[in-house]
Amino acid sequence: MFNDARWGAALALALVCATPLVLSTPAHAETTPLRYRSRGAAVTDLQKALRERGFLWSKPTGVYDSRTRFAVWAFQKSRGMRPQTLVGPATLRALSRPSKRPPLPKSLRTGAVIDLRRQLLTVYRDHRKVMTVHVSTGAHSRYCHSGRCAIAITPVGDFRITKRTPGWTTGPLGSMYNSLYFVGGVAIHGSSQVPRRPASHGCVRVPLRAADRLFELLDVGDPVHVRRST
Template sequence: MAVLGGCTVQGPDGEQQSPVRIELPSGTPSPKSAPPDDKPSAPAAPAAPAVLWKPGDKGRDIRELQARLRQIAWLFDGPTGVYDDLTERAVRGFQGKRGLPKTGRTDRVTWERLLKMTREPGRWDLYLMGGQPADAPDARCLTGRVLCVSKESRTLRWMVDGRTELTVPVRFGSEYTPTREGVFSVYWKSRHHVSTLYDSPMPYAMFFSGGQAVHYSSDFAARGYAGASHGCVNVADEPAIREIFARVRTGDKVVVHW
């Protein structure tokens, strides 16, 4: 038994009594020396993978994401370069099919899984439906009124005295029906033209070389560069070709170049 002392008490007659004794069980630990709780702590939750892209994001990386989703039939539109509702839905479906959290956002785990299942997209996979930047205009386009058509960037510039007023993506003929290159002029305009050779509509046609013309193509608008023309310069943007058609005059120059 442990004994604590040092205090004395006075009796009723003024007689001193024995010191007060307080008995404690031996070996009782103080609160500071109490053993720690033996229960194991819960493991920390794993950190969520970093989100690379999410709805509303834009740019070349989004084009690649969309092009890769197209390769495995999770997306059928685009690429547009905009993380839109269709892209979010495609990502969510891809994630669910592979047991990943269906967030609709592209995190690092989702992206790495997609990379393993697809190939590196080429330039025209990324710009299947247009949207590509135009290259520099040919020197022959820098004077006068010109439809300046680049086969390298697949674009058409409407230019006046060296100034670009409108730019649109265009599509050309296949290797069997190539679009002619060189300097030409618009010799005929036909707003509601229909091809007598292929029995297909050619709205806003501006003929520059035989039966070859710059015109609107609903097939280009629907299929992009997955298709080809019969030699004409196809435009998929109907409001743009309507405006170009209104501005171009018979006799204006057409330059088709690489």
């Protein structure tokens, strides 16, 4: 269940996310793109900015690793940019500017919002954004299993988390980690395969590290709003 310590941590992070960000980057970062496995002060600055914005949850290491890559993709998509691992001046400039997206309606105070068009999941607590995650949802392709066929679609609508299953589980369609079920067998869950396109059978795949954090933040009964766009 969501205890006081976790609640306090979530609110603390939410307050940080709500604080206007001024990104300080070394002068050479504007002309030298950051690549996967890059190292140095410019990567540390990037990680700090992503963490303060709610896209990264680990401490800055100065190494452009897989967690940083997923955070970069999520941030770029949140600003309408094409997700790419290379971090150039356009991404750095966007990080230094506040988001211009309109505020959420006051009726949406807590829970998860899944944007199918942007392929993003955002968690809110007390009407504040706590984290934003890169996801891969239903591929909208036909698949068959055990003599039955269906279209891989993530259902749109307003749901609530009905069941939590910690750790790894393996079902007929594959393995899932820290699953949060919100309608039938459809769940938000960690996966080792979270590409930059809709690729699931209908579930909402998230990176493994993000699944750990989501499992701390979301509990049974919390709302899950799936939208074609937000």
